[in-house]
Amino acid sequence: MISTGNDIIDLSRIDVQRTKQERFYSKILSQAETDGYLTNGLVNLPFENFIWLLWSVKESVYKFSKRRFPLLVFSPKRIITGLISSPLEDHLPVFEERECENFSLKKKDCYCCIINTETGQYYSRSKVYNEIIYTVVSETENFDDIWWGIKYIYDVSPACQSESVRAFALEKFKEIYPNSKLSISKSPVGYPVLNVNENAMKTPLSFTHHFRFVAYSFVYNSTMISKDIF
Amino acid sequence: MDRQVILNELKKVLVPYTLNKEALNNINEQTDLIKDLKINSANLVDIIIDAENQYHIEIDMDSAERISNVGNCIDVIIEKMGSPN
Numbered sequence: 078m079i080s081t082g083n084d085i086i087d088l089s090r091i092d093v094q095r096t097k098q099e100r101f102y103s104k105i106l107s108q109a110e111t112d113g114y115l116t117n118g119l120v121n122l123p124f125e126n127f128i129w130l131l132w133s134v135k136e137s138v139y140k141f142s143k144r145r146f147p148l149l150v151f152s153p154k155r156i157i158t159g160l161i162s163s164p165l166e167d168h169l170p171v172f173e174e175r176e177c178e179n180f181s182l183k184k185k186d187c188y189c190c191i192i193n194t195e196t197g198q199y200y201s202r203s204k205v206y207n208e209i210i211y212t213v214v215s216e217t218e219n220f221d222d223i224w225w226g227i228k229y230i231y232d233v234s235p236a237c238q239s240e241s242v243r244a245f246a247l248e249k250f251k252e253i254y255p256n257s258k259l260s261i262s263k264s265p266v267g268y269p270v271l272n273v274n275e276n277a278m279k280t281p282l283s284f285t286h287h288f289r290f291v292a293y294s295f296v297y298n299s300t301m302i303s304k305d306i307f
Numbered sequence: 308m309d310r311q312v313i314l315n316e317l318k319k320v321l322v323p324y325t326l327n328k329e330a331l332n333n334i335n336e337q338t339d340l341i342k343d344l345k346i347n348s349a350n351l352v353d354i355i356i357d358a359e360n361q362y363h364i365e366i367d368m369d370s371a372e373r374i375s376n377v378g379n380c381i382d383v384i385i386e387k388m389g390s391p392n
Contacts, residue, residue: 086349095353104352104368129349136348151348152372235326235345287347 082141083294084133086210087287096125117161137214147266172206178226227292242291324350336378
């Protein structure tokens with residue numbers, strides 16, 4: 078069963094001083110993971126962003142795994158992040174556009190991590206901007222079939238976040254399934270399900286939102302259409 | 308400590324992180340922190356630390372894993388305070 082998981086952090090909402098306190102980050106990271114800030118040479122990344130980068134990775138792995146293991150409980154310290162590589166240009170870019178969409182996540186543009194959990198090994202690619210940290214997880218090192226999008230929203234109410242991310246993803250799916258009736262429902266486990274002409278699709282889809290930003294990820298290539306219905 | 312007293316105090320702890328203020332007004336032990344109160348998962352560690360400060364306890368992550376609704380949260384607080392339930 079293929080899956081996907083993504084997570085976004087709006088850095089305007091983090092408490093920088095609290096994040097940097099050991100009491101805070103020790104609830105998320107092991108000592109070895111904390112040491113990785115230096116051993117992986119990530120000092121160009123502010124320490125608080127490093128903490129939230131790994132949170133984002135762990136949350137994405139949880140979402141990825143939850144599709145396969147519905148009873149899974151989020152436990153950040155049971156998700157162990159390993160070697161982390163930095164993007165070629167490690168200054169923090171500004172998220173200049175109101176929305177940003179693409180497929181694939183190039184290693185050279187991302188912080189990349191290998192993750193081990195009781196449910197398996199995973200790979201993450203994270204884009205870190207001045208304003209946000211955005212992560213997508215895969216179980217292979219190939220991210221070519223992963224589509225993703227990030228959008229800035231003005232109304233941060235829970236209803237608007239939910240509505241905005243659904244509309245954003247549906248706009249993308251309209252390009253893949255033109256002239257079809259599209260909708261998004263929620264599985265009993267809680268992950269989003271794409272419906273095309275009222276048929277639930279296998280296309281794994283993940284939503285995330287944090288304050289001013291919403292984002293989606295899904296796995297798709299053209300060979301999936303013919304075998305996409307549950 | 309009485310569960311209702313803890314619930315009322317917990318409500319104050321949750322205020323800064325709760326997006327659904329109406330659900331917070333109607334909070335009960337079955338209220339889910341994420342699904343009902345719309346608390347972002349990124350704030351869960353903040354809530355644990357605020358609860359630790361409020362009750363002078365330490366909540367390890369094994370215990371934190373059990374917290375999904377208000378009732379679970381009260382269970383963990385009482386357990387860590389060493390009070391009879």
